[in-house]
Amino acid sequence: MSSKNGIKQLFNPESIAVIGASHNPHKVGSIILKNLKEGGFTGNLYPINPDTSPILELKTYSSINRVRGTVDLAIISTPANTVPKILEDCGRSGVKAAVIISSGFKEIGEKGEKLEEELRKTIERHEITVVGPNCLGVYDVDSGIDSIFLPSYRMGRPKHGNISFISQSGAFGSALLDWSAEEGFGISKFVSYGNAIDVDEVALLEYLGNDKDTKVISMYLEGANRARDLIEVGKKVTQKKPVVCLKVGRTEAGVKAAASHTGSLAGSDEIYSAAFKQAGIIRAETIEEMFDYSRAFATQPQLKGKKIAIITDGGGFGVMAADSAEKHGLQLAELSKKTKKFLKKELVPYASLNNPIDLTGVANEEHYSAAIDACMADPKVDCVLVILLLQPPNVSSDVIETLIEINSQHRKPMLVCSAGGRYTKTHTDILEDSGIPVFPTPDRAAKAMATLYKYSKIKN
Secondary structure (H helix, E strand, C coil): CCHHHHHHHHHHEEEEEECCCCCCCCHHHHHHHHHHHCCCCEEEEEEEEECCCCCEEEEECCCCCHCCCCCCEEECCCHHHHHHHHHHHHHCCCCCCCCCCECHCCCCCCCHHHHHHHHHHEEEEEECECCCCCCCCEECCCCCCCCCCCCEEEEEEEEEEEEEEECCHHHHHHHHHHHCCCHHHHHHEEECCCCCCCCCCCHHHHHHHCCCCEEEEEEEEEECCHHHHHHHHHHHHCCCCCEEEECCCHHHHHHHHHHHHHHCCCCHHHHHHHHHHHHEEEECCCCHHHHHHHHHHHHHCCCCCCEEEECCCCHHHHHHHHHHHHHHHECCCCHHHHHHHHHHHHCCCCCCCCCCCEEECCCCCCHHHHHHHHHCCCCCCCCCEEEECCCCCCCHHHHHHHHHHHHHHHCCEEEEEECCCCCHHHHHHHHCCCCCEEEEEEHHHHHHHHHHHHHHHHHH
């Protein structure tokens, strides 16, 4: 298996050779070269093509052997049958890391498996760290590494954040990155590792567990070939940072689909559930849960208890939130006498001072400010869920700044539920940008909060 230094080269190379770079701008290699040249990568770029006329105004080499400088990382996007020789050339040239984008390996059957066996021998002989084949590869916001063969106008690139994603599927990974960019959802690193001939989810989990730029690790997994190692590494990593996993291939149909997709062994879903529990890995059941949990972990302080206060300007939403909170393992906090006395003075006479606190449809930013500040300061409250319905006329846009300011003054988790259309989203995007996650339903917000508590129990 690859060394930590080898994996580090995947994210922090000083020089990259793009093998398969083409003069045709629509070819995969040329798209990758353009993304690197026009993105954030500042190191040396070496296009490799038998036709050595310049590509994107860069000096082009007929093979990796012709490059005089040191090459830290090779990105290979040539036909599958050419890859074994190219990887051998990389090994002889001293290249220590490679990303193989090319497909046509074990996912297609016996013929592809033989090609992979050739690659495996080369990897062992030259001690090369390899991601792939059959993958999107690596994207690192800080270093500008971008081996993804999708143009930026088709798939956006996310801004800087503290979540790192590991994905066995390239298609899922590309959608994940595009969605993250559209929603303004920041990431640190992303790896799509495909057939995992060398670097797999266990190696990446261990590396990212020690990565100072990664606060949360989120995984898409079809199957693991090293389940026991996944448990052991997971135990160590989850003591340092949360790990969320969306595991697919749960049914017989899904298991077969996974085998033909990346050649992975999906295995028994019950065994995976038990393994995740043993490792402290939090399982997401849906894509929404994967994002919801990751966003909560990335932005919120540790939740030390399960007593939640719910504040709403819509009674029905408060009831839904109370149901969901209890369903997912939280308890409605019994507010202190001091808090209730304060709220009685600050809110309208017909507001409900119980938990959920119903500010009613006449609520304004002063009411929200009083209720949130009081609950955040109440020692009997561990976390706060704010239901902010922006449709009532008394709620001005000033409430957004109110929430941001109060959140900055306290160290308790605070999540927001806000349902609505364009007007709502325009305002809640500001909350998201300030590090306060917003959820479209009470259930998703309550479930995310409950997961914060679940992780605190895992860690402690």
